[in-house]
Amino acid sequence: MNKIENLEHLKKIKEENLKLIFPKKTRILVGMASCGLASGAGEVFQVLAEEIKRRNLDITLVQSGCAGFCEKEPLVDIMKPGWPRISYCEMNSKKIRKIIELLLKGKVEKDWILAKAEEEELLLEGTRRPYPLNGIPEELEEILPYKYHPFYEKQLKIAMRNCGFIDPENIDEYIARGGYSTLYKVLIQCDPDQVIEEITKSGLRGRGGGGFPTGRKWHYCRNAPGDIRYVVCNADEGDPGAYMDRSVLEGDPHSVLEGMIIGAYAIGSNEGYIYIRAEYPLAVQTLRKAIKQAEDYGFLGKNIFNSGFDFSIQINRGGGAFVCGESTALMASIEGKVGEPRAKHIHTVESGLWEKPTNLNNVETWANVPLIIAKGADWYSKIGTRDSKGTKIFSLVGKIENTGLVEVPMGITLREIIYDIGGGVPGRKKFKAVQTGGPSGGCIPEELIDLPVDFEELSRVGSMMGSGGMIVMDEDTCMVDIAKYFLSFLQDESCGKCTSCREGIKRMLQILTRITQGKGREGDIELLEELSQVVAETSLCALGQTAPNPVLSTLRYFRDEYEAHIKDKKCPAKVCKDLITYFIDEEACRGCLVCKKLCPQEAITGERKEPHRINQDKCIKCGICLENCKFDVIKVE
Amino acid sequence: MIKLTIDNREVEAREGATILEAARKVGIEIPTLCYHQALTAYGACRVCTVEIIRKEWSRLSTACTYPVQKGIEVKTNSEKVKRARKMILEMLLARCPNVKKIKDLARDMGIEKPRFELDNEECILCGLCVRVCEEIVGVSAIAFFNRGTEREVNTPYEINSDVCLGCGACAVVCPTEAIKAEDIKEIRKIPLWHTELKKRKCRLCGEFFAPEVEIDFLKKKDARLGEEIFETCPSCRKKELGNKILYTNSRRRKYV
Ligand SMILES: Cc1cc2nc3c(=O)[nH]c(=O)nc-3n(C[C@H](O)[C@H](O)[C@H](O)COP(=O)(O)O)c2cc1C
Ligand code: SF4
Ligand code: FES
Numbered sequence: 001m002n003k004i005e006n007l008e009h010l011k012k013i014k015e016e017n018l019k020l021i022f023p024k025k026t027r028i029l030v031g032m033a034s035c036g037l038a039s040g041a042g043e044v045f046q047v048l049a050e051e052i053k054r055r056n057l058d059i060t061l062v063q064s065g066c067a068g069f070c071e072k073e074p075l076v077d078i079m080k081p082g083w084p085r086i087s088y089c090e091m092n093s094k095k096i097r098k099i100i101e102l103l104l105k106g107k108v109e110k111d112w113i114l115a116k117a118e119e120e121e122l123l124l125e126g127t128r129r130p131y132p133l134n135g136i137p138e139e140l141e142e143i144l145p146y147k148y149h150p151f152y153e154k155q156l157k158i159a160m161r162n163c164g165f166i167d168p169e170n171i172d173e174y175i176a177r178g179g180y181s182t183l184y185k186v187l188i189q190c191d192p193d194q195v196i197e198e199i200t201k202s203g204l205r206g207r208g209g210g211g212f213p214t215g216r217k218w219h220y221c222r223n224a225p226g227d228i229r230y231v232v233c234n235a236d237e238g239d240p241g242a243y244m245d246r247s248v249l250e251g252d253p254h255s256v257l258e259g260m261i262i263g264a265y266a267i268g269s270n271e272g273y274i275y276i277r278a279e280y281p282l283a284v285q286t287l288r289k290a291i292k293q294a295e296d297y298g299f300l301g302k303n304i305f306n307s308g309f310d311f312s313i314q315i316n317r318g319g320g321a322f323v324c325g326e327s328t329a330l331m332a333s334i335e336g337k338v339g340e341p342r343a344k345h346i347h348t349v350e351s352g353l354w355e356k357p358t359n360l361n362n363v364e365t366w367a368n369v370p371l372i373i374a375k376g377a378d379w380y381s382k383i384g385t386r387d388s389k390g391t392k393i394f395s396l397v398g399k400i401e402n403t404g405l406v407e408v409p410m411g412i413t414l415r416e417i418i419y420d421i422g423g424g425v426p427g428r429k430k431f432k433a434v435q436t437g438g439p440s441g442g443c444i445p446e447e448l449i450d451l452p453v454d455f456e457e458l459s460r461v462g463s464m465m466g467s468g469g470m471i472v473m474d475e476d477t478c479m480v481d482i483a484k485y486f487l488s489f490l491q492d493e494s495c496g497k498c499t500s501c502r503e504g505i506k507r508m509l510q511i512l513t514r515i516t517q518g519k520g521r522e523g524d525i526e527l528l529e530e531l532s533q534v535v536a537e538t539s540l541c542a543l544g545q546t547a548p549n550p551v552l553s554t555l556r557y558f559r560d561e562y563e564a565h566i567k568d569k570k571c572p573a574k575v576c577k578d579l580i581t582y583f584i585d586e587e588a589c590r591g592c593l594v595c596k597k598l599c600p601q602e603a604i605t606g607e608r609k610e611p612h613r614i615n616q617d618k619c620i621k622c623g624i625c626l627e628n629c630k631f632d633v634i635k636v637e
Numbered sequence: 638m639i640k641l642t643i644d645n646r647e648v649e650a651r652e653g654a655t656i657l658e659a660a661r662k663v664g665i666e667i668p669t670l671c672y673h674q675a676l677t678a679y680g681a682c683r684v685c686t687v688e689i690i691r692k693e694w695s696r697l698s699t700a701c702t703y704p705v706q707k708g709i710e711v712k713t714n715s716e717k718v719k720r721a722r723k724m725i726l727e728m729l730l731a732r733c734p735n736v737k738k739i740k741d742l743a744r745d746m747g748i749e750k751p752r753f754e755l756d757n758e759e760c761i762l763c764g765l766c767v768r769v770c771e772e773i774v775g776v777s778a779i780a781f782f783n784r785g786t787e788r789e790v791n792t793p794y795e796i797n798s799d800v801c802l803g804c805g806a807c808a809v810v811c812p813t814e815a816i817k818a819e820d821i822k823e824i825r826k827i828p829l830w831h832t833e834l835k836k837r838k839c840r841l842c843g844e845f846f847a848p849e850v851e852i853d854f855l856k857k858k859d860a861r862l863g864e865e866i867f868e869t870c871p872s873c874r875k876k877e878l879g880n881k882i883l884y885t886n887s888r889r890r891k892y893v
């Protein structure tokens with residue numbers, strides 16, 4: 001590869017490669033991020049590759065990233081000249097063989113299609129490129145275009161702009177969609193202060209949890225005394241069930257690299273680090289390739305675009321602890337020390353890595369940067385709410401129809417995310433609460449479903465934005481049990497350095513545990529509140545400071561549930577095993593023997609066609625009888 | 638110099654000093670457990686929590702790590718501080734119900750019996766031993782292992798460390814007497830660290846006085862020290878020195 005030294009050269013590569021992404025021959029993309037692979041995309045890809053080879057087809061087969069709709073994976077996109085782009089979902093080897101068969105006959109299987117795109121938006125340039133349509137199969141007419149598909153209609157992809165559309169391992173495809181042109185503009189036409197000014201004006205705030213204004217952080221770091229400065233990308237992503245950063249890195253690594261190079265130039269840094277979770281092998285591999293390609297083109301290294309600016313990036317693999325995502329622990333870990341937080345009275349923008357000024361931003365924060373600079377602060381700041389601009393990626397999981405990654409403008413309501421995008425709660429169950437902000441976030445109840453989602457509103461109701469986890473809970477969820485679940489995660493993940501966090505979480509967890517066991521005492525709620533306050537106020541780092549949130553927020557909105565456990569020894573959601581009994585409605589029981597055979601404890605007695613009975617001494621409350629009774633006669637109380 | 642108020646008193650401190658240092662200089666006592674003036678502040682025990690008011694914005698922080706700032710108002714004993722410190726001690730007492738130092742501090746705060754289930758630990762994880770071994774002794778024979786409630790201080794792999802000198806500095810700084818250095822005839826033992834080292838015999842009195850490895854370490858560290866220092870126990874050395882002085886003095890008297 002030759003180094004790209006000027007805009008003409010970059011433009012030439014872009015034009016040449018536009019035909020890669022708007023191809024003259026059929027191109028098939030398989031979503032092969034970690035989520036896709038987990039649902040079998042590897043096999044689908046394999047079959048496609050074999051079919052293409054066996055039949056000697058002139059088709060380009062590409063591995064792309066995750067387009068967000070993880071529920072429907074494996075996803076396969078077909079771009080056939082003359083057709084709109086169509087996305088098949090829930091593919092497997094059998095289905096994909098059939099689809100190839102049909103494709104060759106110019107046909108589609110409309111029942112397996114998720115959506116179609118008649119045009120692609122090139123966000124960076126503000127243009128739309130329609131697909132030239134001719135000879136479309138009739139069935140395609142009825143297929144919903146992406147922009148009207150409920151899962152996508154309210155989404156706005158900025159950080160995930162390229163995810164699922166390009167081959168993340170091919171820098172040319174990133175360039176084809178306008179990539180690295182912003183870097184050129186910055187290095188050649190802007191001075192660093194202008195860049196910082198633009199980011200500040202855009203209102204971008206950190207996506208890693210704290211929501212600190214990014215422009216202000218860059219400004220502090222640039223102006224901190226010292227010659228050497230570092231920029232760091234936080235890709236430690238330790239929240240259970242959250243994987244937006246992984247998806248961005250696996251689907252579009254260059255957006256993060258370009259953001260970092262722009263940031264480094266603005267801040268005055270020549271060395272960058274990406275601290276990435278060790279459990280993300282695919283993301284690490286994708287990043288390594290991306291860095292190598294960017295170096296080959298000269299976007300990383302010495303004298304980038306002949307501007308005189310040098311910048312290099314190194315990858316650091318995380319130590320595998322949640323707390324290593326905390327800024328000071330992360331920096332200690334990069335230095336080769338134990339990944340443990342330290343007091344932050346002197347900020348890391350002044351004294352971070354090796355005591356030099358260090359600017360740390362999250363993956364998603366960095367990925368936003370090129371687009372903000374390209375389209376301007378005014379454009380960006382029109383999206384979102386007064387104090388929270390732009391979009392946020394949420395990982396929507398739990399009791400929800402459409403799990404996946406959704407990128408939405410700030411200010412969208414919880415209702416829109418959960419019902420319109422997420423498709424609501426499955427199984428005709430009632431929605432009960434949504435937990436946001438990761439393990440130390442809070443639970444937001446049904447009555448606040450119309451809350452607009454932004455940094456301020458989430459904190460106001462006792463939760464937080466965190467890194468964007470969103471766990472939907474239905475009526476079968478016990479809120480005390482949920483608080484216990486998060487606290488036990490935090491107990492394991494606390495580094496254990498400071499008394500308040502280590503001992504405080506442990507004691508809160510002990511109290512929650514006894515409440516769920518029916519051994520809760522009068523005064524336990526007050527003791528939990530007292531502990532929460534001290535742990536929040538006196539812990540060393542944000543892990544401890546926010547650890548009481550799950551307890552406080554559930555107490556705030558579901559206090560009656562705590563009281564029912566403590567006073568009435570009842571679990572209203574019928575989850576806590578020590579507080580429920582399974583029994584058989586003997587009048588309705590048909591005596592079919594099914595439960596009797598399935599019970600692992602042999603706790604069920606009764607003859608054929610005679611009512612059965614559960615022996616409470618033997619019952620371990622596993623719920624197998626309930627799940628398997630065809631006549632619905634097993635009751636829980 | 639930086640001016641601030643601590644408990645309504647105007648205090649001056651040099652830049653870079655901590656609130657704890659500034660307070661102690663003027664005789665204001667703040668309890669501490671993980672602080673030692675010869676070691677890097679660590680901020681682990683949280684017992685030194687104080688209230689810091691800045692532009693009418695009040696928050697709690699640890700005095701041992703917080704650098705003095707112009708114009709801040711510090712309260713070392715406000716209701717807010719007392720409430721927090723009391724809970725911290727209650728938690729520590731539940732962890733270590735049989736440690737005298739903790740019992741005393743807790744009693745000072747009015748706690749007799751914690752409201753939590755009692756454990757029976759001796760270590761409060763203050764990390765003084767780890768820091769003294771690293772920063773003063775310079776060998777880092779011990780370190781923290783594991784996270785959360787599993788956290789503990791130990792030697793790597795929980796076997797006898799090949800760098801431990803048996804010097805016992807850790808036992809000296811330990812505020813709860815959890816670390817014990819024992820001498821059984823010619824052996825220096827620190828059971829917590831699986832250390833058992835042979836001691837050297839004093840060339841004069843024949844007593845075993847210090848672990849061989851510690852003596853060799855000191856020898857390597859400072860070659861200027863006289864050889865006899867490594868062969869003689871401290872009390873014989875003192876005697877010898879006294880004799881020398883006496884001897885020289887008496888000679889002087891004799892000849893002058
Ligand atoms: C316990 C803990 C874990 C964290 N984990 C992450 C993480 O995995 N990724 C991340 O970007 N930020 C994480 N953070 C937040 C970082 O400390 C830091 O605020 C962030 O990376 C700054 O980048 P931003 O301003 O772009 O958000 C964590 C914070 C705490 C206290
Ligand atoms: S608050 Fe928790 S995670 Fe943070 S330093 Fe203290 S013990 Fe470690
Ligand atoms: S003495 Fe300050 S935290 Fe322990």
